[in-house]
Amino acid sequence: MGTTIAGAVAHRAGLAAEAQVTADYMRRGMEILAQRWRGAGGEIDLVARHRGEVIFVEVKKSRSFAAAAARVSRHQIRRLQDAACEFLDGQPLGALTPMRFDVALVDAQGRIEVLENALGP
Helix, strand or coil: CCCCHHHHHHHHHHHHHHHHHHHHHHHCCCEEEEEEEEECCEEEEEEEEECCEEEEEEEEECCCHHHHHHCCCHHHHHHHHHHHHHHHCCCCCHHHCCEEEEEEEECCCCCEEEECCCCCC
16 A cells, blocks of 8 residues: 555655755755765765765654664664765775764754764774
């Protein structure tokens, strides 16, 4: 059967959160390289560049920042990392490109909290 109304609403809310986060990164002077980039390894919500560093951003929306953060699974992290490696293959420095993984949390009020280098050491 088709998409449920709740599923469609959640999908649109996710797209709106991604648009908010993209605007936030742009406001902070970052160049947007891709939105919803899809490779064989998976999808990356947002790819930006700032001062020579490529930033892979996973956007999570929920009623609170804590609930949004809890939605980042190990499986998702692995897929994000695989997709990022694939994206970097197309960059001049390849895997040597300076990069980081951010998680952007959006709560029910539309507030954004960015966890920079959230998946780093």
